[in-house]
Amino acid sequence: MIGNALATLGEMFSYAFLVRAVVVGALVSVCSALLGVNLVLKRYSMIGDGLSHVGFGALALATALNTAPLFVSIPVVLAAAFLLLRLGEKTLIKGDAAIALISTSSLALGVVIISRTTGMNTDVCNYLFGSILAMSKSDVCLSVVLAAAVIILFLLFYHKLFAVTFDERFAGACGMKTGIYTMLIACLTAVTIVLGMRMMGAMLISALIIFPALTSMRVFKQFRTVTFSSVIISVVCFFIGIVISYLYAVPAGASVVIVNISMFIVFWIIKTLRPYVCKK
Numbered sequence: 001m002i003g004n005a006l007a008t009l010g011e012m013f014s015y016a017f018l019v020r021a022v023v024v025g026a027l028v029s030v031c032s033a034l035l036g037v038n039l040v041l042k043r044y045s046m047i048g049d050g051l052s053h054v055g056f057g058a059l060a061l062a063t064a065l066n067t068a069p070l071f072v073s074i075p076v077v078l079a080a081a082f083l084l085l086r087l088g089e090k091t092l093i094k095g096d097a098a099i100a101l102i103s104t105s106s107l108a109l110g111v112v113i114i115s116r117t118t119g120m121n122t123d124v125c126n127y128l129f130g131s132i133l134a135m136s137k138s139d140v141c142l143s144v145v146l147a148a149a150v151i152i153l154f155l156l157f158y159h160k161l162f163a164v165t166f167d168e169r170f171a172g173a174c175g176m177k178t179g180i181y182t183m184l185i186a187c188l189t190a191v192t193i194v195l196g197m198r199m200m201g202a203m204l205i206s207a208l209i210i211f212p213a214l215t216s217m218r219v220f221k222q223f224r225t226v227t228f229s230s231v232i233i234s235v236v237c238f239f240i241g242i243v244i245s246y247l248y249a250v251p252a253g254a255s256v257v258i259v260n261i262s263m264f265i266v267f268w269i270i271k272t273l274r275p276y277v278c279k280k
Contacts, residue, residue, distance in 0.1 A: 008243075008247070009243075012242075012243070012246050018242070018246065020136075020137070020139075020140045021199060021242065021252065022239070022242060023140060023144070024139070024140055024143045024144070024147075024195065024196075024199065025196075025199055025238050025242065025252075025256075026235055026238060026239070027143065027144060027147035027148075027151075027195070028143075028147065028192060028195050028196035028199070028200075028208065028238075029208065029212075029231075029234040029235045029237075029238040030147070030151060030231050030234065030235060031147055031150045031151060031154075031188070031191075031192040031195070032192055032196065032208040032209045032212070032234055033209075033212045033213065033227070033230040033231040033233070033234035033235075034150075034151065034154045034227060034230075034231060035150075035154070035185065035188055035189050035192060035209060036208075036209040036210055036211075036212055036213035036230060036234075037165075037213045037216075037223070037226055037227045037230055038161055038165045038185050039185070039189065039209060039210075039213070040210060040213040040214060040217070041165050041166070042164075042165055042168075042182075042185075044185070044186075045206075045209070045210050046099050046206075047081070047084060047099060047186065047189060048189060048193060048205070048206035048209040048210065049099070049103065049206040050080075050084065050099035050100070050102055050103035051077050051080055051081060051084075051103075051189065051190050051193045052103075052193050052197060052202045052203070052205045052206050053102075053103035053104070053106045053107040053110075053202055054076065054077050054080040054102060054103065054106040055073050055076075055077050055193055055194055055197045055202055055205075056106065056107055056110045056128065056197070056202035057076070057106035057107065057109045057110035057113070058072050058073040058076035058077060058106075058110075058194075059072075059073055059110070059197070059198075059202075060109070060110035060111070060113040060114045060117075061076070061110070061113055063113075063114065063117060064113050064114075064116075064117040068138070069139075069198065070139060070142055070143075070194065070195075073194045073197070074146075074190075074191060074194050077190040077191075077193060077194050078187055078190045078191070080102055080106070080190070081183075081186040081187055081189065081190040082183065082186070082187075083102065084098055084099060084102060084186065085182065085183060085186055107202075128201050128202050128203050129201035129203060129204060129251050129253055129254065139198065143195045146191055146195060147192075147195060149191075150188050150191055150192055153184065153188060154188065157181065157184060160176065160181050161181055161184070161185060162223060163176060163181075164176070164178050164181045164182055164185070165223075166223070168182070189209070192209070193205050193206075193209075196208055199252060199253065200252070200253040200256065200257075201251075201253045203253075204253040204254065204256075204257050205253075207256075207257045207260060208234065208238075208256065208257075208260070211237075211257070211260035211261070211263075211264055212230040212231070212233045212234035212237070212260065213226070213230050214264060215230070215233050215260070215263050215264045215267045216229040216230040216233055216267070218264070218267040218268050218270065218271040219267050219270055219271055219274075233260075233263060234260075236263075237256060237259045237260045237263055238256050238259075240259045241255040241256030241257075241258070241259045241260075242255070242256070244258075244259065
């Protein structure tokens with residue numbers, strides 16, 4: 001059995017597009033897990049979903065302009081992240097209403113742009129639900145650089161982000177510029193979503209941010225432990241999902257999400273049974 005598994009993995013990694021998918025996917029999984037804990041605790045989970053819809057609109061625009069998708073998507077999604085936070089702080093449109101306003105508008109605009117240019121073809125399905133064939137060599141190089149930047153910035157400002165996540169008012173009272181670090185979380189999330197959207201799709205990328213954090217929180221309680229375990233869970237679920245996608249010819253994004261759901265159920269069962277086991 002082990003020999004067959006190794007042979008299957010060897011066959012998988014003989015394809016260049018799968019190697020690119022695994023490299024970028026693993027990096028995106030790490031970034032998503034790191035940021036997911038902050039977003040879930042700050043109740044910003046839906047920002048990921050909203051920004052993914054903005055990313056779909058940006059990818060549609062890039063297709064219409066015949067330009068590199070990442071070079072168009074990243075500034076557009078970053079601008080949307082900034083706008084979402086400004087709307088929530090400075091206007092009467094708060095939280096989920098602001099996200100719904102921007103995300104649905106972007107999704108509708110993207111559909112209109114595609115229908116008027118390339119038409120509603122298979123590329124639309126790739127944008128919405130992801131495709132492991134979508135990553136080119138240039139995309140991989142840019143993704144590695146940006147993912148490394150996200151990880152480095154998160155580690156550099158770990159303690160600041162921790163403070164802003166748990167008690168933003170107290171952090172502000174202590175003299176911390178909380179708005180800057182909240183914006184940093186949103187910007188890092190925007191970059192992560194753009195990197196993962198080509199492979200996971202606009203409809204599924206937010207699951208990569210939310211599920212590992214929620215899964216880890218079923219069992220672990222300390223922030224550092226939750227973050228570390230979320231990273232492990234995210235990478236393991238992604239790799240298992242890619243293998244399932246290869247073996248059974250199902251979309252990579254959907255298989256990764258299903259594995260994450262299964263892992264969440266397993267951890268929920270562990271949490272439920274742990275008091276009974278400990279009593280014995």
